[in-house]
Amino acid sequence: MSMLERIAGSNRMSRYLELPARLHMRPKSTQISGEVVGDSMFRRQRDVMDHLISPTAKHFSFDGAGTGSAARPTESVTPEDYDEVGWGEKSLLELSDSIRACLRHDGSGGPDIPRLSSFLVAAVQDEAQWGQPTLDLATIEHARLDKLLAELVHFGESLRAKNPHFRPVPAQELPLQLRIDVSNAKRLRRLWRRRFREQYFMMDQHRCAILVEGGRLKDVSFDNSLAYDLGKWLTKVGDPISELEGNLQFDPGHWWLNITCAERDGIVASSLETPTKGRYGITALPLLTGREEIIRPNVFKYIREGRAADMHNSLIGQVGRQIRVLRGYRLRSIVAPQAGIRYDGLFTIRQYGYKQDNKTNVYRLELTLERVPEQKKSQEEIEDIPRPSQLDDWALYEKLEGDQIKLLKGETTYLGWKLRRQEEKIDRDEWRRAQLFRASFEPIGGV
Known part of the structure; x- marks a missing residue:
């Protein structure tokens, strides 16, 4: 198998096997002000890119200057090499999520803007100058690059319209780098639409099919006959897995579309909003409704009102012990996820109590939870989930x-x-x- 065939096969999904063997672009470097980058890093990047570039195709170097054909060493190429220079599927998805999250949060691109600028330049040159473009549709779809370009273009247009006197800002008054990035995003989107045609516009349909067949909704089915207010989905409980495997499977920040998907994976034993021990014998508490107050950093008070049966009586004997806590998007809490269900890590139950209102016969549960320190993700990192691609x-x-x-x-x-x-x-x-x-x-x- 030739080097080109190994490169082309690393990221391609079976749906796009008919596409021509792809090359891997050589991005233009971007100097970040105030940051000193050692020569050894650039030498390593050049060495990796030398392995990725075809020995016969014309390409552009890190300084943007065009180079002709040159003989290249035919060494083995791995997906880690793609990620090292930032053009692998995983790296591109992280870049896309980072830029989109910053645009939505504060209208900036965040610290990854230099990487974005470098990628857009490289991708446009790759599409416009090479006979066999690097990025195939599978990579674009997986990394949500179509969504990234759409949001960049929309951001540029909306920024021009923001003016105290409601007059559009002339294009020439926008920051130079922003104008370049938006222009490259528009051009790249036009080139991709021309190359992929209707496939480009049908990526969401294919993503939806993947979602059901082998993605987040795998082994979960819709049942409209269910009267449960929090969902109408069913799943078949899988074979038991050891507690060790369960602990390795769930890290703080793990995210699901609904509680039934969490039941399928075994972190809870029911799609109801109740404490269960799940498949691995560890108590998990889904906080899907009710409200939550922050007492102090990493200490929360959960408040729930309802019938006596809704007061999570099984937790009385769990005071002082650690449990897993999941939060849902309907929970009234400033740390709840925007959508879906998120595993927020281990918490210690510090206090349990409930009382009845004699006038209304409504019960009120108050549960004090303290987050266990030194987990894999901090509370601040968890609050960034779900990411734009998950949304x-x-x-x-x-x-x-x-x-x-x-x-x-x-x-x-x-x-x-x-x-x-x-x-x-x-x-x-x-x-x-x-x-x-x-x-x-x-x-x-x-x-």
């Missing part, structure tokens, strides 16, 4: 669920479901903004 899957999941309701129950039921979802989202967003506003004026514990 892409969430949007496809909601569309899939809506399509199932429309198909099985009709248009009227679907419109009612969609309206309730929109009202819930508006209510959650307003509550979260109010809590964050209060938190900006109050010390932690007053939220």
Whole structure:
């Protein structure tokens, strides 16, 4: 097998086997101000790229200057080599998520803007100058590069429209690097649309198929007959796995589309909002509804109201012990995920108590939880999850669920479901903004 064949086979999915064997681009370097990079790093990058570039194809060097054909050593190439120079599937997905998250959070590209600029230049040159472009559709789809380009273009257009006098900002008044990046994003998107045609516009349909067949919804089926308010999904419980395997499988920040997917993987034993020991004998508590207050850093008070059966009585004997805590997007907490269900790590139950309102006969549970220190991810890192690519899957999941309701129950039921979802989202967003506003004026514990 030739080197080109090994390169082409490393990232290609079976759906795109008919595409021509790809080359691997050589990105233009970007100097970050205030940061000194050793010559050894650049020598190592050049050595790796020498292995990735075809011995016959024309390519461009790190300084942007074009070079002709040259003989290259035919050494073995691994996926780690692609990630080292930043153009592997994993590295590109991380870059895409990082840029998109920063654009949504504060309107900046964050610390990865130099990498983005370098990638856009390299990708445009790769498409425009080479006979066999580097990136295939599978890599673009996996790394969500189509979403990245769309958000960059939208950001550039919206920035021009933001003006105290509601007049568009002329393009020449935008920062130079931003204008270059947005221009390259537009050009690259046009080139990809021309090369892939309808396949480019159907990537979400293919992502949805992957979601069901072997992705986040694997072995989970929709059942509209269920009356459970938190979901209408079922799964078959798999074979038991040892507790050691279970502990290795779930790291803080693990994310699911719904509680049934968490049940499928064995972290909980039920899709109901109740403490269970799951498949591995470790107690897990899903906080899907109710509300949560921050008492002090890493210490939280969970409050829940309802019937006596909803008071998690089994936790009385767990005070002082560690349990796994999952948080859902419907939980009224400023640390709850934007969507889906997230495993937030190990917590110690510090206090348990509940009381009954004699006037309404409603019970109120108060549970004090302290996060176990020195876990693999900090609380701040966990709060960044779900990432933009995961939110892409969430949007496809909601569309899939809506399509199932429309198909099985009709248009009227679907419109009612969609309206309730929109009202819930508006209510959650307003509550979260109010809590964050209060938190900006109050010390932690007053939220």
